[in-house]
Amino acid sequence: MNQKPLRVHEADDYLETGNAAKHPTTSVSRARSAFPPLVVGLMVGCIALAITELLRRVAPDWNGTYFLLVPIVAAFAGHTTYRVTHERYRSGSDRLRLQIIELAVIFLVLKAASYLDNTLPEVWNDIRRWPEDIATFFDLETIAAFALACAAWFSAARTARDLEAVADPMLYKGETGPMERLNRRFLAGGLILLFISGLARIEFATLLEADRSAIHGLALNVLVYFVLGLLVLGQVRLTWHSRLWEQQKYKVSGALNKAWLKYTLLFLLIALAIAVVLPTQYAVGLFDIAGFVVSAVAYIAVFVFTVIVAVLQWLFSLFFKPGAETEPLPEMLPPSITVEPPQPANSVHLPWLALARSILFWIVALGAVGYVVYSYLKDRPELVRAFKAFKVTQIAQKWWRALRTWWRDARRTLRATLPTLSLNFLRRKERRQETRAIRRKHAALREQMLDVYLETLDRAREEGFPRRDAQTPYEYHHALDPHLPEAHTELSALTEAFVEARYSAHPVDADDVAHLHVNARRVHAALDKLHAESLQPSVVSHQQKRKVDG
Amino acid sequence: MQNLIGIVLVLFLLAVFLRIDFYFSIVYLLAAVYLLARVWTQTSWRQLAVQRRLVNRAFPDETIPVELIVRNSGRLPIPWIEVEDSLPVELISPPFYREVIMLGAKQEHRFAYTLSCYKRGYYVIGPLFIQTGDLLGVTRPLTIRQEPEYVIVYPRVLPLEKLGLPTHSPLAVLPAPAPLFEDPTRLMGVRPYQIGDSPRRIHWTSTAKAGELLVKRYQPAIARETLICLDFAQDSYAGRRFYDASELAVVAAASLANHIIIREGLAVGLATQAVDPLENSVTAFSLPPRRERAHLMNILEVLARAQTTPAPALPFLDFLRKETTRLSWGATVIVVTGVESDPLYEMLAYLRGAGFAVALILVMPPASADAQRQTIGTLPVYRVWREAHLETLI
Numbered sequence: 036m037n038q039k040p041l042r043v044h045e046a047d048d049y050l051e052t053g054n055a056a057k058h059p060t061t062s063v064s065r066a067r068s069a070f071p072p073l074v075v076g077l078m079v080g081c082i083a084l085a086i087t088e089l090l091r092r093v094a095p096d097w098n099g100t101y102f103l104l105v106p107i108v109a110a111f112a113g114h115t116t117y118r119v120t121h122e123r124y125r126s127g128s129d130r131l132r133l134q135i136i137e138l139a140v141i142f143l144v145l146k147a148a149s150y151l152d153n154t155l156p157e158v159w160n161d162i163r164r165w166p167e168d169i170a171t172f173f174d175l176e177t178i179a180a181f182a183l184a185c186a187a188w189f190s191a192a193r194t195a196r197d198l199e200a201v202a203d204p205m206l207y208k209g210e211t212g213p214m215e216r217l218n219r220r221f222l223a224g225g226l227i228l229l230f231i232s233g234l235a236r237i238e239f240a241t242l243l244e245a246d247r248s249a250i251h252g253l254a255l256n257v258l259v260y261f262v263l264g265l266l267v268l269g270q271v272r273l274t275w276h277s278r279l280w281e282q283q284k285y286k287v288s289g290a291l292n293k294a295w296l297k298y299t300l301l302f303l304l305i306a307l308a309i310a311v312v313l314p315t316q317y318a319v320g321l322f323d324i325a326g327f328v329v330s331a332v333a334y335i336a337v338f339v340f341t342v343i344v345a346v347l348q349w350l351f352s353l354f355f356k357p358g359a360e361t362e363p364l365p366e367m368l369p370p371s372i373t374v375e376p377p378q379p380a381n382s383v384h385l386p387w388l389a390l391a392r393s394i395l396f397w398i399v400a401l402g403a404v405g406y407v408v409y410s411y412l413k414d415r416p417e418l419v420r421a422f423k424a425f426k427v428t429q430i431a432q433k434w435w436r437a438l439r440t441w442w443r444d445a446r447r448t449l450r451a452t453l454p455t456l457s458l459n460f461l462r463r464k465e466r467r468q469e470t471r472a473i474r475r476k477h478a479a480l481r482e483q484m485l486d487v488y489l490e491t492l493d494r495a496r497e498e499g500f501p502r503r504d505a506q507t508p509y510e511y512h513h514a515l516d517p518h519l520p521e522a523h524t525e526l527s528a529l530t531e532a533f534v535e536a537r538y539s540a541h542p543v544d545a546d547d548v549a550h551l552h553v554n555a556r557r558v559h560a561a562l563d564k565l566h567a568e569s570l571q572p573s574v575v576s577h578q579q580k581r582k583v584d585g
Numbered sequence: 586m587q588n589l590i591g592i593v594l595v596l597f598l599l600a601v602f603l604r605i606d607f608y609f610s611i612v613y614l615l616a617a618v619y620l621l622a623r624v625w626t627q628t629s630w631r632q633l634a635v636q637r638r639l640v641n642r643a644f645p646d647e648t649i650p651v652e653l654i655v656r657n658s659g660r661l662p663i664p665w666i667e668v669e670d671s672l673p674v675e676l677i678s679p680p681f682y683r684e685v686i687m688l689g690a691k692q693e694h695r696f697a698y699t700l701s702c703y704k705r706g707y708y709v710i711g712p713l714f715i716q717t718g719d720l721l722g723v724t725r726p727l728t729i730r731q732e733p734e735y736v737i738v739y740p741r742v743l744p745l746e747k748l749g750l751p752t753h754s755p756l757a758v759l760p761a762p763a764p765l766f767e768d769p770t771r772l773m774g775v776r777p778y779q780i781g782d783s784p785r786r787i788h789w790t791s792t793a794k795a796g797e798l799l800v801k802r803y804q805p806a807i808a809r810e811t812l813i814c815l816d817f818a819q820d821s822y823a824g825r826r827f828y829d830a831s832e833l834a835v836v837a838a839a840s841l842a843n844h845i846i847i848r849e850g851l852a853v854g855l856a857t858q859a860v861d862p863l864e865n866s867v868t869a870f871s872l873p874p875r876r877e878r879a880h881l882m883n884i885l886e887v888l889a890r891a892q893t894t895p896a897p898a899l900p901f902l903d904f905l906r907k908e909t910t911r912l913s914w915g916a917t918v919i920v921v922t923g924v925e926s927d928p929l930y931e932m933l934a935y936l937r938g939a940g941f942a943v944a945l946i947l948v949m950p951p952a953s954a955d956a957q958r959q960t961i962g963t964l965p966v967y968r969v970w971r972e973a974h975l976e977t978l979i
Binding site: 214218219222225226229232233236237248249250251252253254257258261262265268269272273275276280283284285286287288290291294295298299302303305306307309310311313315316321400403404406407408410411414499 | 588589590592593594596597599601603604605606607608609610611612613614615616617618619620621622623625662664665667669679681683684685686687720721722724725730
């Protein structure tokens with residue numbers, strides 16, 4: 036490899052001199068340039084470890100140490116070679132020649148490594164058989180190891196290319212940006228790693244059995260892969276920002292690089308601690324838990340009903356059968372429901388404790404995933420709108436609305452019919468004089484309406500439409516309305532409802548609150564859309580002055 | 586990292602189906618990364634406050650130090666904050682201030698830069714954008730927008746000697762230093778109340794009848810008030826040196842106003858039609874004559890903001906006629922324009938005949954040094970063209 040760099044044109048000298056001047060070779064810069072290949076090598080090593088574990092499961096006596104080490108070395112070499120060849124060689128054919136030679140060397144090293152368990156005569160005998168039977172040279176084990184090494188080598192080289200492209204947009208090629216490619220590669224590698232690690236641990240024979248036991252234990256290599264990957268992505272993000280800041284002539288604080296690394300490490304450490312601390316084991320499945328909760332609720336309802344019936348029965352027995360003995364209660368009562376906790380597979384002695392742990396687990400797991408999805412959708416109202424545009428969603432929404440309308444109508448009918456029933460004297464009395472509880476309930480509904488309106492004001496203020504102290508609700512409405520043409524009707528209805536609730540003595544019922552909630556949600560959706568538009572970089576820089584004037 | 590949510594969901598379902606514990610750990614790790622990043626970014630964004638400190642009035646050749654204060658009032662550090670302030674190119678180059686900083690908990694950072702005011706005008710400082718986000722690019726960056734502020738650079742005010750204009754009187758000949766300008770015994774009529782009018786002048790009977798505040802107008806013995814009428818139509822300053830000529834007209838008007846109020850202690854007003862950057866439309870400025878210093882600053886502010894207009898609402902001569910109808914008899918009218926014409930002279934002769942003292946300042950090159958000051962009939966005409974050139978005029 037003593038080939039001198041090929042000079043394509045005179046600018047090469049200038050470029051090299053310029054690069055050398057720009058990046059003086061110091062111990063710090065050497066360490067920084069060695070950091071990415073080292074991390075990429077370690078990440079590939081995590082995948083290689085999973086593959087080795089899987090293969091050892093098939094062949095427990097196989098010595099796969101070299102199988103683990105070779106991809107790490109190949110990844111390191113691939114990353115370094117890419118950088119070296121691109122710095123020193125301008126010609127594509129030179130680079131290709133060097134890469135072929137390097138892969139050939141890797142193959143030979145692998146072949147040599149496959150003989151580590153053999154004695155020297157065995158190796159010699161095998162070598163003598165190569166000319167007669169070429170298949171002994173290209174044996175399956177070596178080919179498999181070589182394929183793994185090649186995959187590591189190429190992915191590391193591609194990663195090196197994308198890392199350079201992030202720092203220098205002139206190197207960017209293709210439709211997908213280098214940042215996106217790196218993200219995808221990291222996640223794809225993570226999924227492959229998870230898949231292989233899962234395969235290495237799972238019992239295929241019991242895969243479809245409902246009561247099979249869980250696979251416990253922490254896969255350290257998987258965690259290390261993800262943490263290292265996130266660390267690299269953090270640094271890539273910094274590089275990307277730095278390049279943009281440099282282009283746009285930002286003055287950048289000198290301490291930013293160190294602080295970025297420090298905060299990324301701290302951030303990942305906290306995330307890792309959370310991941311390790313949160314429960315991962317459960318004894319009772321989600322459907323069993325749900326069934327238990329439903330049966331518990333049913334049990335409570337039946338119990339309450341039983342108590343009420345028993346009391347009524349006792350009262351009626353006093354009026355209609357004076358002196359007669361009371362019928363035994365159990366005959367009148369509905370059949371009781373027994374709630375037995377679902378039996379966990381491994382915790383026979385402490386079923387309730389296992390149940391509590393399982394409930395905790397499901398609350399945490401579902402809460403975490405649910406909140407992630409909720410946050411994601413909240414930040415991207417355009418996705419929610421797109422989801423609502425689906426035919427199936429629209430049909431579901433239509434059904435839901437129809438159900439709610441039916442329920443509302445049913446309540447109205449019931450409310451209208453009730454006074455004509457035998458208990459109507461109670462109703463009349465109720466109308467004549469509201470009890471304190473009902474007054475409190477109405478006041479609570481009124482409070483709710485005010486809260487919903489104030490919440491909308493807060494949301495609008497966040498979007499740059501604050502209400503001035505002197506503005507009346509109608510003035511504020513006139514100021515805000517031009518900015519939310521999509522929610523014109525809802526905003527008017529919201530304002531009207533608020534004014535009525537706040538400044539009149541008209542009674543407020545739950546329907547009014549429900550209507551107000553619907554209108555407020557639509558106004559919020561319009562504000563969300565405005566927020567999403569304002570977050571677009573091109574829009575942000577040309578944001579119009581939002582001025583709410585009375 | 587848009588795919589992160591999809592990965593979390595798929596992984597969670599796989600973990601539930603396969604019952605592999607460490608899958609849950611990875612789900613938690615990715616979920617924690619997303620949620621922590623989101624919470625951190627949003628909390629930081631809420632706790633960020635920004636303030637711009639500057640003096641928003643300046644005279645030419647002065648500098649305005651600007652201080653930006655970015656404050657993190659929260660307990661969490663903010664790893665990166667992009668600060669971008671848009672600035673007018675007339676005041677600073679490059680026309681922006683951009684810096685990236687990090688802020689620890691309860692920390693603040695102060696930026697300072699200086700605006701150099703060379704040219705009169707009304708300048709918008711900002712808007713100021715502050716952007717922050719997470720370290721991994723998991724969530725979208727959030728932006729704070731600080732509303733723009735404004736800086737007014739007054740027009741250059743020169744001593745009249747430099748402009749080659751007389752310094753001892755407001756251009757017109759006064760018979761004597763008369764202490765009585767209005768005769769309160771001779772009521773001429775009423776006019777609407779204007780800010781600055783003495784409450785003693787309010788005509789309460791008419792006010793009650795008309796439903797608006799009206800003040801008395803007395804017959805003047807002789808008025809010692811001056812109205813500067815500035816022609817700011819683009820056509821009036823056509824030519825290769827359009828910009829210099831129109832600016833010189835403003836300097837002349839500002840210098841006259843300053844001289845009359847400060848040196849002579851007399852009232853001066855201003856009337857012009859110009860584009861007002863505040864309204865972004867042609868505006869007719871009409872400041873009635875007053876003698877207070879605050880009024881001078883009002884005149885200077887209007888002159889600072891005024892931009893030449895290609896299409897004034899009224900032709901200048903009509904505007905001049907309209908503005909002079911409100912003046913008291915004997916007042917002085919100074920017309921500053923860049924073009925001379927027969928209708929202009931006819932209008933000035935008419936005003937003179939109507940009892941006003943009239944002077945004309947033409948911003949145009951004189952044919953010769955002697956032609957800088959001349960009298961056409963009884964009308965004093967002054968030609969000004971260049972500040973340096975004007976010094977030799979006296």
